[in-house]
Amino acid sequence: MKHNLIIADDHKMFLDGLLSILNTESSYNILYTAKHGGHVQKYISINTEEKIDLVITDVTMPEVDGITLNKWIKNTDRNIKTLVVSMHNTPEIIDSLIENNVDGYLQKNAQKEEFLKAIETILGGEKYFSKEIKDIYLQNKFEKNKEKEIKLTKREVEVISLIAEEFTTQEIADQLFLSKHTIESYRKNLITKLNVRNLAGLTKYAIKKGYVS
Amino acid sequence: MKHNLIIADDHKMFLDGLLSILNTESSYNILYTAKHGGHVQKYISINTEEKIDLVITDVTMPEVDGITLNKWIKNTDRNIKTLVVSMHNTPEIIDSLIENNVDGYLQKNAQKEEFLKAIETILGGEKYFSKEIKDIYLQNKFEKNKEKEIKLTKREVEVISLIAEEFTTQEIADQLFLSKHTIESYRKNLITKLNVRNLAGLTKYAIKKGYVS
């Protein structure tokens, strides 16, 4: 049984290349090609009865881009797979697409073999991402996690250290020549910032970080 | 200049042996021998002007024993050295004597050479204890320290663990199916027992002991 494909890309050259690859394979039936996402949306909306297996789309297109198109398709209940093919691969684009359940992502400079493999994989129900894309995605994820790493200011470290050394708010205020309200604020902020519940949590954090022994 | 000695021992055989050893040394002058401590006390009390350098005494004697005698001698201002010689060496006896500033302690089965060495050492102003006695004393000290080590009961460990896991008193009570008053008691006892000031201290202890990570 043939699979029905739709292709959206505003670069004629790339579109032709892709078509020539797909035409060597007898199992793919190109239903429709479009220059931007809006056309694809319209086509899908009209042909409600037609089985559409896969939409291959570029990211950068006039009017309705690939990101929007993918999101739109995944919001239908038609079980249409999506394969995004792009020239520029920013982490933001990849992130957004994966967040919206895209089925695959390739760079445009991919080889014929990889295109066919990606399409096959996706039609088989699995996801396909090129190695480069996976790397970009993960690298970005790690960096974001790093950003999420809680950074305490000098003062906060001072305060949490003294807290873990069993001093009360008032005592810490006296030692640092600050108002007790200030220390209270620090304690409160630390509890929120470090996502703990109380002194015990603060103390554990301080020990883990080596602020106290 | 000869040193003046007094010997107290209710075992004639040992007394004779000791005398024979000391008589081979021309520098010791045996002032007096007694069968129990009371006689020594009386002798010392009466002869206030006489220089008495050393009292060698047994521990187990009728009426006034060696421990009492040592204590009594050390309470005078006569600077009289004491050497205790005993058959049975319990840590309690050794402890008590050292506590009361005894100058030496030997086992009765010591060799002639050790006796002489002990006496010389003591008369020279230093303390002398046989190796065995030192070992018994230290071993006992270590054990007592171990006893002093704070031991938490099973329940206390449970409670301090939960405290360090940032649960409140009420939450811990609920988890252990106990009254919140009970947990409050535990928290309070722990603070006292572990000599800390607050939750932070309890948490640090729990971490050090590996109750939480």
Next chain:
DNA sequence: GTATTCATCCCCGAAAACAGGTATTTAAAA
């Protein structure tokens, strides 16, 4: 040059912790 972060200070009310006891029952140890 404006937005954000840092350091600082303040208020309030509820909840929890802290300090200082006492008391009962049970189990273990001396």
Next chain:
DNA sequence: TTTTAAATACCTGTTTTCGGGGATGAATAC
């Protein structure tokens, strides 16, 4: 068997923490 230790529970206060706000000046970053 008497004493001691452990586990449990309660009472009365005071202090501290916690969670929710808001505010301001100075420095830093974009």
